[in-house]
Amino acid sequence: IMHALQKLLFFHVFTCLRQAGHGSYIIKGKKAPENSLLYMASVQSSTGHVCGGFLITADFVLTAAHCAKDNPTHVVLATHNLKKSHQEKITIKKKFKPNFYQTAWHGDDIMLLKLSRKVQLNKRVKIIPLPSAKVQLRKNEVCQVSGWGKTITAGETVNELRVVDVPVINIRVCKELWPGLPANVICAGGYGTDKGFCQGDSGGPLVCKGIAVGVVSFNKNRNCDYPDVPNVFTDISKYRLWIKSILKNPNSDKQNP
Template identity: 35%
Template sequence: MVTMLILILLPAAFLLPPGAGAGEIIGGKKVKPHSRPYMACLNIRREDKSFRCGGFLVSENFVLTAAHCNGDKITVSLGAHNIKQQEQSQQKISVRRRIPHPQYNRETHNNDIMLLQLGRKAKLNKQVRLIRLPPAHRRVKPGTVCSVAGWGRTSALSKRLPNVLREVDLKVLDDEACLNYPGGIYRKYNTCTMMCVGDPKEQKASFKGDSGGPLVCGKTAQGIISWGPVNGSPPRVYARVSTFIPWIRRTMRRLQP
């Protein structure tokens, strides 16, 4: 069954680490155009394949995404709503430098975070803006309702990728919800670097097609869509941004011109 699901899903899915969904939106709705001006759509080439991820603008020349969204060449689209249209608001910028976390582990999905240094600064305006990062090591309270957005598929069995950005609200769970989940699906869950997100009683989740997008709580990016079960069911696991704030700040400072 698992094998069949993997075959049904994104052709590029085999390029991702096992179980690492690139965040698609299940059970969501279309976003009001440009209501999430920090969103980035990543077009990634790896060898002779291409696939899509999400990301978010944290500085005029830096985008945050998931480390498993790495590739040989990445182009970032900012200010996009419908990524198949030539919108005047869109800024397409090549990535100058890819900086995955030095302790990223492809097998356990631990430290699944990457900074992308853009080839030129983004022009900030109403359609392209930064999103705030959390204070270092400050956790989100379980029960908090946050949201995610992406250009990924809308169900585990759908082969179509929507062109328009979609969003869904998700509840942050306590770590035990993943650690104690039946079947040991989340045995690689790390309470320091990961967040458990999405009520298992609701068919709402991020999934394959747009990993690297932000989990937004209030107006702050608290998580990065990382991995979960191959059938798209919640809860799913997000990289805990607050854990990585010292690394993010240090890396950006080192690379600023």
């Protein structure tokens, strides 16, 4: 009997872990207009696009810590279409993750990418502001998430950037629906709607009123069209001091948030 219980417990834990999938797709979205979202970055490895990201200074891109497992080597800016030749490709010089980061499910799913050179900010490339203080998001406030991922469950990834509106979900409701939810997160899209980042590439921004307030972290990946739990983002406002210290001294090895 004991052996049977152990097997049952292992299966339950394994199932729960499988259900928390990294955000990789845009569901029920639309093609992003060419002159919009000019802060978006495609974080790439030697095999191509692996995650989304966004430019916060001329030489720093913000993305998700779990994207590090794909060994990104460079970012692509200045294009919405990853197949187009007109794009700016810049090598990643250094990656910064919080020291306490383990997995997306454990929280601290945020990473800074120091670029090898400063990008020229112009009509094709812009930066997006981060919260200057703790953000007060209202329930059902409509924000945006964007990415180059799949558009339907088990579909193909896309070359053209897509964007979708998602409603903010009360954090108390989110904790009830996601038992064990990590701290320092924002929930928006997914539960109660057929739109979300099931997903807007992992590492992409949750943008509210023109400010990047969250980083795409994870969702329930077994049902991307109508997930029965909210999509989860890292709350950038909780990492303001950590980000500021790295931007000020990128040669430091201090990575604690």
